Amino acid sequence: MIEWSESQQLIRDTVRKFVEAEIKPHLEELEYGDTPPYDVLRKMIRTFGMDELARARFRHQIERDKAAALAKGPGEPPPRQERSPRADGGDSAAMQIIPIIELCRFCPGMVTAMGVSMGLTAASIMSKGTLAQKERWVLPLLTMEKVGAWAITEPGSGSDAFGAMRALARRVKAGGLDPESIDETQITGALYTAGVPDPDLLIRTAGEMRVSNFLLWQISYAELYVTPVLWPDFGRNDLNAAIKDFARRDRRFGGL
DSSP, X not given: OOOOOHHHHHHHHHHHHHHHHXXXXXXXXXXXXXXXXXXXXXXXXXXXXXXXXXXXXXXXXXXXXXXXXXXXOTTOOOOOOOOOOOTTTTHHHHHHHHHHHHHHTTOHHHHHHHIIIIIIIHHHHHHHSOHHHIIIIIHHHHTTSSOOOOOOOSTTSSSSSHHHHHHHHHHHHTTSSOGGGOOHHHHHHHSTTTTSOXXXXXXXXXXXXXXXXXXXTTTTTOEEEEOSSOGGGOOHHHHHHHHHHHHTOOOOTTOO
């Protein structure tokens, strides 16, 4: 069981007041409307110094990574890094947990928005990225100057057509759907992207000549663009190059 210290209880009460003043009155628009959550999240991050804490943690970890890279020999794994006890009595850790708890009281969707960018995306680059990629991308994600995205494309994750097929099969089994009535429209309507236009252009990074089970049904007539640039390094100029290449394509949609 976690028991907050007096200073941590003060942090909690202050964050709670912020959430009740800045988020609760706009809950409907933030959760179900067209207002993105990122501006108010950035305001919360700046108000409580979460950005400075993130910068300090990032600098510390990058220095450790650089020292580990220098210490290891060619082909050797990096040396094990010993963790030192926190010098702040856990206040920095509490400052990461308390906003999540208080946001969950009113707006769990904002926790997801914050967690995907600051957690999943930044942590993945810190875990698998090069030093150059970490230095370029991670800190802006941790401070939410940039917004990260997380995509799952494995079979059964929701990006394939098999879930739609199973859904239609269940309807047929229950007697609610005639198998002879199943057509392209029925299948498209059962996909999790129902109502969203099919993509015109699929950009494949890292020079990979495959689509890895990504939106197989939806990209039937999409144009494919392959670039050797790795996804974390893919920037505005790379996107412009892909769009210019797409604009030169002669799209026939299955015609001759």
